[in-house]
Amino acid sequence: MAQQLTDSILYLDGVSVSFDGFKALNDLSLVMGRGEMRAIIGPNGAGKTTMMDVITGKTRPDKGEVFFEGSVDLTKHDEASIAELGIGRKFQKPTVFETQTVFDNLELALKADRSVLATLLWRRSKEADQRIDEILAITRLGDHRDRLAGSLSHGQKQWLEIGMLLAQDPKLLLVDEPAAGMTDDETAETAILLKDIAKTHSVVVVEHDMTFVRDLGVRVTVLHEGSVLAEGSLDTVSANERVVEVYLGR
Numbered sequence: 001m002a003q004q005l006t007d008s009i010l011y012l013d014g015v016s017v018s019f020d021g022f023k024a025l026n027d028l029s030l031v032m033g034r035g036e037m038r039a040i041i042g043p044n045g046a047g048k049t050t051m052m053d054v055i056t057g058k059t060r061p062d063k064g065e066v067f068f069e070g071s072v073d074l075t076k077h078d079e080a081s082i083a084e085l086g087i088g089r090k091f092q093k094p095t096v097f098e099t100q101t102v103f104d105n106l107e108l109a110l111k112a113d114r115s116v117l118a119t120l121l122w123r124r125s126k127e128a129d130q131r132i133d134e135i136l137a138i139t140r141l142g143d144h145r146d147r148l149a150g151s152l153s154h155g156q157k158q159w160l161e162i163g164m165l166l167a168q169d170p171k172l173l174l175v176d177e178p179a180a181g182m183t184d185d186e187t188a189e190t191a192i193l194l195k196d197i198a199k200t201h202s203v204v205v206v207e208h209d210m211t212f213v214r215d216l217g218v219r220v221t222v223l224h225e226g227s228v229l230a231e232g233s234l235d236t237v238s239a240n241e242r243v244v245e246v247y248l249g250r
């Protein structure tokens, strides 16, 4: 395997997925380096969600392979084992436990990372407290640790959910439209937060908000009709006529 591929965190090779004869993914190939953050953009129906579903094992491709860390073929694993391998996903709608505090939500997420027995035997350790403090700092929730999650703003709930994902210590985070429904300030803060996380994790961000994508300042992949239409900096793909035609120009 070429060096580029063994060094990759994610490598999709010719992945196709059909729903009743309609190709949601059409021979999609994509390589992401270890430690990279990548933004995925593209019009509605381009296949972004289906791509995330294939990576996480929710959808099986009809054709193609998906390699994690250069060698693990994810198409041979189910959802639970893919999560265990170190791939965490955040969906668009936050699903925090509203009647628990911010701190308790994070503690629950830390516990969820353990076997059933370890969870039963769980005692709050110094390390766990430290880890929660770190996550509170990264997610800008340090001043809100004792608040009920239900009382947070929409943006703060999204950050808490990102924190709950971090508690599971994934190597690769998949984040679906984090800026949707956020205020401009929250959106700008989310870009900084994800850039912090990307210092120590690989991250895939699906997003429609181009101001946010510009703030991320990372390599962009444009999907269209289930395959890659263009790839490069946001400036490069924005200058691509086909990208303007099918997406940005609308």
Ligand SMILES: Nc1ncnc2c1ncn2[C@@H]1O[C@H](COP(=O)(O)OP(=O)(O)OP(=O)(O)O)[C@@H](O)[C@H]1O
Residues within 6 Å of the ligand: 019, 020, 023, 024, 042, 043, 044, 045, 046, 047, 048, 049, 050, 051
């Ligand atoms: N379970 C399914 N059954 C049938 N068709 C599906 C299914 N899932 C996705 N599709 C179709 O596959 C295509 C790709 O959908 P997908 O949700 O991956 O696109 P997307 O890029 O995430 O779009 P959006 O930006 O709207 O979220 C769409 O035309 C969609 O209708």
